[in-house]
Amino acid sequence: MARMRPASRVGLPARLVREYQERPVPRTPDSKTGGACCAPLRLPDLVRDLLALGVHPGDLLMVHSSLRSIGLVEGGPETVVDALLQALGPHGTLVVPTFTYPTAGNPEFVFDPIHTPSQMGAISEAARRRPHAHRSIHLAHSIAAIGPLAETIATSGGASGWDAHSPMRQVFNRNGRYLLLGVPYQNLTAMHLCEVWLELPYRKPRVSQGRMRRPDGSTTPLVSIGTPPLPGHPGSDYNRLGQRMEDAGLVNLAPVGNALARLLNAHDLRTAARDLAREDPNGFLQQGDTVTQLTHGHTIESPSGEHCVIDPTRIYGAT
Secondary structure, three states: OOEEOOOOOOOOOHHHHHHHHHOOOOEEEOOOOOOEEEOOEOHHHHHHHHHHHOOOOOOEEEEEEOHHHHOOEOOOHHHHHHHHHHHHOOOOEEEEEOOOHHHHOOOOOEEOOOOOOOOOOHHHHHHHOOOOOEEOOOOOOOEEEEOOOHHHHHOOOOOEOOOOOOHHHHHHHOOOEEEEEOOOHHHOHHHHHHHHHOOOOOEOOEEEEEEEEOOOOOEEEEEEEEOOEOOOOOOEOHHHHHHHHHHOOOOEEEEEOOEEEEEEEHHHHHHHHHHHHHHOOOOOEOOOOOOOOOOOOEEEEEOOEEEEEOOHHHOOOOO
C-alpha cells in the first residue's frame, strides 16, 4: 500500500497550483466498479505540460521518471516517450537510465544490449525499445539515447559508467538538462556523478566481471567499473542538494499530469555540488534516520519507490 510522508502542502508558484486545481478532471465509466474514474491523459496534454515546465526544442535531456506519478496515460509509457520526443523536437536528444544493477550481481546474469530490459521503470524501458535508440555497454549502469547525439553519447568511454568519458558524464559535460518526472532527487544519477567528479573519499572504483551477449547469440566477457560506496556508508541524501537548488531558484517546477516535475541544468548542478562539498564534505550523506524532506509537492512511498505528485488522490494506482 502506498504511504504518504507527512509532507508539507504543495509549494509551487501560486499560478501553477491554481491552474492545476482548476483543470477539469473528466470522468469516464469504470467497467470494474460501475462508477467513474479519471479519463486518461493524452499526448497533447503531456507536451503542453513539458513545454510549460521549460523543456526546449534541441535540449539534451536526461529523464528519471515514474509513470504512476504522472497518472493514467492513454497509450501508457509509449505516449510519455512520444511527448518527450515531441517537446525536444528533431534536434533534441533524450537520454534515459536503463540500469540493471538490481540483478547484475547474479552470477547467471548476462547483459544483452538488445534484449535485457531496463529496470528503471516503464518509461525508460519504452524509450530503450525504440528502433532508433542507442544503448551503452555496462553490466549495471547502461543508458539509452534517442536523437542526434544518441550514438555519440552511447558509444563514448570505456568500462566505467562514471568516469570523465562515460556516457552519463557526456550529459554532464555538455551542460545537458535533467528532468525528474515525478521522482525525488534521490533518483538523480547526476548526484552520484558529482560525488565521483568531486573525488569524495567514500566513492571508489570497483571492477565487476560479467558476460555480454552478442547479436549472434554467443557470449563474451564484459568488464565494467562502478563506484559503489565504501562499507559504513550511511546512505545518500541527494534531496539536500536538490532542496538547496530549489531554494536558490535554480530548478523549474511544474506539473506534468499529476507528477511534480523538476527541471535543472548540469552547470547549475555542478556549481551547487561543488559549493556544498566545500561547506560540508559529508553534504551528500544521510544525517540521521531520514533524508531531507522536499518542501514542494507530496512524496508518496510505495513498494516500487518514491513518487512526487501534486495531488495524492490522483496518483495512478493509489489505494
